[in-house]
Amino acid sequence: MAEIAYWEAIRRAHDEEMANDRMVIAMGEDIGVAGGTYKATLGLYDKYGEDRVIDTPISENSYTGIGIGASMVGMRPIIEIMSINFALLALDTLVNAAAKIRYMSGGRAQCPIVMRTPGGTAHQLAAQHSARLARMFMSTSGLRVVTPRGPIDAYGMLKSAVRCNDPVIIIEHEQMYSLKEEVPDEEFFRPLEGAEIVREGSDITLVGYNFSVHLCLEAAKRLEADGIHAEVLDLRVLKPLDRELIRKSVEKTHRVLIAEEDEAPVGVGAEIMALINEDCFFALDAQPVRIHAADVPVPYNARLEKAAIPSADDVYQGALKVMGKI
Amino acid sequence: MNDADKKRLLKEMIFFRRFEDRTFEAYMERKIGGFLHLYSGQEAVATGVLEKAMLGKGTGNDYVITGYRDHVHALKAGAPAREVMAELYGKETGSSRGRGGSMHIFDPSVNFMGGYALVGQPFPLAAGLAMGCKHKGTKQIAICFLGDGANNQGTFHETMNMAKVWNLPVLFVCENNGYAIGTHIDRSTAVKDQYKRVCAYDMQASQHDGMDIEIVMEAAEKAIDFVRSGKGPYFIEFMTYRFRGHSMSDAKSYRTREEEIEWEKRDPIKIFSKRLIEQNLLTEDDIKAMKKEIDDEIENDIIKFAEESPEPKVEDLNKYVLDDHPDPRWIGPLQQ
Ligand SMILES: Cc1ncc(C[n+]2csc(CCOP(=O)(O)OP(=O)(O)O)c2C)c(N)n1
Ligand SMILES: [Mg+2]
Numbered sequence: 001m002a003e004i005a006y007w008e009a010i011r012r013a014h015d016e017e018m019a020n021d022r023m024v025i026a027m028g029e030d031i032g033v034a035g036g037t038y039k040a041t042l043g044l045y046d047k048y049g050e051d052r053v054i055d056t057p058i059s060e061n062s063y064t065g066i067g068i069g070a071s072m073v074g075m076r077p078i079i080e081i082m083s084i085n086f087a088l089l090a091l092d093t094l095v096n097a098a099a100k101i102r103y104m105s106g107g108r109a110q111c112p113i114v115m116r117t118p119g120g121t122a123h124q125l126a127a128q129h130s131a132r133l134a135r136m137f138m139s140t141s142g143l144r145v146v147t148p149r150g151p152i153d154a155y156g157m158l159k160s161a162v163r164c165n166d167p168v169i170i171i172e173h174e175q176m177y178s179l180k181e182e183v184p185d186e187e188f189f190r191p192l193e194g195a196e197i198v199r200e201g202s203d204i205t206l207v208g209y210n211f212s213v214h215l216c217l218e219a220a221k222r223l224e225a226d227g228i229h230a231e232v233l234d235l236r237v238l239k240p241l242d243r244e245l246i247r248k249s250v251e252k253t254h255r256v257l258i259a260e261e262d263e264a265p266v267g268v269g270a271e272i273m274a275l276i277n278e279d280c281f282f283a284l285d286a287q288p289v290r291i292h293a294a295d296v297p298v299p300y301n302a303r304l305e306k307a308a309i310p311s312a313d314d315v316y317q318g319a320l321k322v323m324g325k326i
Numbered sequence: 327m328n329d330a331d332k333k334r335l336l337k338e339m340i341f342f343r344r345f346e347d348r349t350f351e352a353y354m355e356r357k358i359g360g361f362l363h364l365y366s367g368q369e370a371v372a373t374g375v376l377e378k379a380m381l382g383k384g385t386g387n388d389y390v391i392t393g394y395r396d397h398v399h400a401l402k403a404g405a406p407a408r409e410v411m412a413e414l415y416g417k418e419t420g421s422s423r424g425r426g427g428s429m430h431i432f433d434p435s436v437n438f439m440g441g442y443a444l445v446g447q448p449f450p451l452a453a454g455l456a457m458g459c460k461h462k463g464t465k466q467i468a469i470c471f472l473g474d475g476a477n478n479q480g481t482f483h484e485t486m487n488m489a490k491v492w493n494l495p496v497l498f499v500c501e502n503n504g505y506a507i508g509t510h511i512d513r514s515t516a517v518k519d520q521y522k523r524v525c526a527y528d529m530q531a532s533q534h535d536g537m538d539i540e541i542v543m544e545a546a547e548k549a550i551d552f553v554r555s556g557k558g559p560y561f562i563e564f565m566t567y568r569f570r571g572h573s574m575s576d577a578k579s580y581r582t583r584e585e586e587i588e589w590e591k592r593d594p595i596k597i598f599s600k601r602l603i604e605q606n607l608l609t610e611d612d613i614k615a616m617k618k619e620i621d622d623e624i625e626n627d628i629i630k631f632a633e634e635s636p637e638p639k640v641e642d643l644n645k646y647v648l649d650d651h652p653d654p655r656w657i658g659p660l661q662q
Contacts, residue, residue, distance in 0.1 A: 023461070051461065056488070057484070057487060057488060057491070059480075059484035059485075059487070059488065061450070061484065062450040062453075062481050062484030062488060063450070063484075063488065064450070065449070065450025065451050065453075065454060065481065065485070066450045066453045066454040066485070066488060068450075068451060069439075069451035069452060069453060069454020069456075069457065069458070069468075070454040070457045070458040070461070071454070072434075072439055072451070072455060072458070073389065073454075073455055073458035073459065073462075074458060074462070075454075075457070075458050075461060092447060093447065093451075096444050096447065097442065097444070097447055097451065101440065102646050102647070102648070102649075104422060104425055104426040104430040104432070104440075105425070105426060105430070105432035105434070106420070106421075106422040106423025106425045106426065106432070107423065107650070108421075108422065108432050108434050108435075109439065109440065110649065142647055144648070160655075160656035161656075163653070163655075163656045164652065164653075164657060165649040165652065166648045166649050166652075189655060189656060190660070191654075191655075191656065191657055191658025191659060192656060192657050192658060193657050193658035193659045194658045194659035194660025194661075194662075196662070197662065236660070242660075245662070
């Protein structure tokens with residue numbers, strides 16, 4: 001067991017999966033000789049060569065399409081998109097092709113690609129480098145969408161994603177690459193379905209995914225000091241959603257808050273709210289609350305940026321509101 | 327080419343024409359829905375190019391991929407005609423189990439990797455198929471058929487560049503029929519000769535008559551040999567014409583009857599029939615008999631199969647969205 005960073009966990013998963021199966025390749029901008037913007041493929045170019053750790057030109061839609069084509073004939077490409085903002089350029093091949101090829105071929109063709117990309121705000125990267133976009137992928141039939149919150153899931157879910165026969169989108173986060181966690185030394189896999197209770201509690205459920213899980217955990221600590229026992233539920237997987245675990249937790253706590261770093265309209269929180277209405281409306285003792293980004297392009301100015309993006313304090317205050325304390 | 331092959335190829339082209347004609351009728355009878363794009367007039371291109379490829383059942387053959395005008399490419403690649411027609415009828419026995427329709431014929435059992443509606447999307451997919459072949463070290467190549475209009479997509483430039491940089495075994499076949507729906511190429515495209523566009527990527531390319539199957543075959547053989555020998559991608563352009571409208575709802579107001587008549591004189595089936603008659607391989611009567619035999623097969627076997635096949639079951643609506651039998655080790659669910 002060693003404490004490793006999120007980026008090291010991803011690197012280790014790449015390394016093991018590439019060693020295990022020569023059909024596994026990595027593709028992306030600056031991932032080879034340069035080792036990757038977030039070092040996720042550091043050293044792998046030297047180990048596996050330029051045919052398996054492929055530095056691509058800045059052609060997101062087409063290199064994603066090339067990965068998809070290769071996957072249709074048995075390859076297992078792991079495609080890195082430097083920032084989820086740039087994934088918008090690859091939407092045609094991802095959404096119109098990868099997500100639909102199995103269906104429109106009547107199950108006769110498949111494209112087992114993995115696309116990994118950081119989605120989220122960092123520090124003053126401004127409007128064109130701060131998109132989150134999880135909601136866009138989670139609304140597309142034919143994709144799996146996962147959001148590892150730490151090194152264990154980052155490692156174990158990437159390994160599962162490589163072996164899974166469906167297209168999997170892994171949404172990482174700029175601010176999580178250096179986050180550390182104890183990770184077992186022996187090989188393991190983390191499933192691509194199922195949410196997880198990461199902190200048990202009885203008074204309120206704080207639902208998060210990706211970076212917002214950490215905001216929930218921080219808020220839960222402060223709530224504990226106020227005598228409020230918050231349960232924190234990490235969705236882990238945005239598609240398909242684990243509605244069963246959401247229901248169970250809400251039936252236990254009777255109160256719920258959903259924290260997302262994305263904007264609210266037609267978002268993850270809206271979807272969870274809808275599920276709660278459908279599945280456990282009568283279990284609720286208070287109106288649910290969503291904590292989310294302001295509905296604006298992310299500003300450059302640090303003060304404005306802070307105002308636009310939810311913080312742990314926002315989650316804390318929101319929870320107090322659900323609890324009727326403010 | 328020996329005499330038997332010549333006769334067979336003529337028969338294939340007539341079959342493809344009659345197949346398309348019959349889908350037109352079925353569309354009018356509302357047996358076929360959605361968009362239907364017919365290939366009539368361009369038969370010599372797919373027939374001639376694929377005649378020179380490695381085709382048939384089995385995994386060792388070349389991969390073929392194209393756009394929405396895909397019936398004939400699928401048929402020539404080896405997809406059973408019954409299944410292609412059943413797909414157009416939306417039946418469970420169709421090539422894509424009734425889930426794809428006219429624009430999305432798939433038959434991976436003969437390495438026909440699909441028809442795609444998004445103009446320009448197959449460029450990168452084809453390069454990916456080729457990357458797979460190269461990685462596995464097989465002698466296979468990928469063959470991508472697309473129209474002239476597709477060359478104005480970004481994927482064209484992105485993919486030509488990567489195919490060349492990575493030396494991928496892919497043949498791009500440009501079927502230049504002069505139009506993208508109703509827009510003439512002169513009004514949309516700065517360069518008239520499409521094959522010249524890939525010189526920007528230092529790619530081998532050439533342009534040929536696409537109405538004469540023997541010219542197509544000769545040119546295709548050279549291009550395929552080039553790609554298969556590992557020398558990299560090749561872009562081949564064929565000048566052709568679609569005789570029917572872009573799809574079913576097309577009054578063809580954008581072109582003149584005179585232009586159509588000029589091209590109809592160069593009908594690939596007429597050119598080849600005439601030649602075989604001149605070479606005393608066939609008579610007018612033989613060709614008539616051939617047509618009759620084809621029409622009977624289409625009516626009594628292919629259409630019958632499509633008509634009598636079952637529809638997909640509504641209970642199966644959610645089948646094929648994701649892997650229906652995933653390995654639980656990777657998928658879960660997570661044990662609490
Ligand atoms: C991305 C995209 N944009 C627009 C269309 C609509 N569309 C369908 S076919 C077509 C023209 C394509 O022309 P060409 O590539 O020359 O092929 P042809 O139909 O002549 O065989 C257009 C614009 C589409 N299907 N996909
Ligand atoms: Mg055209």
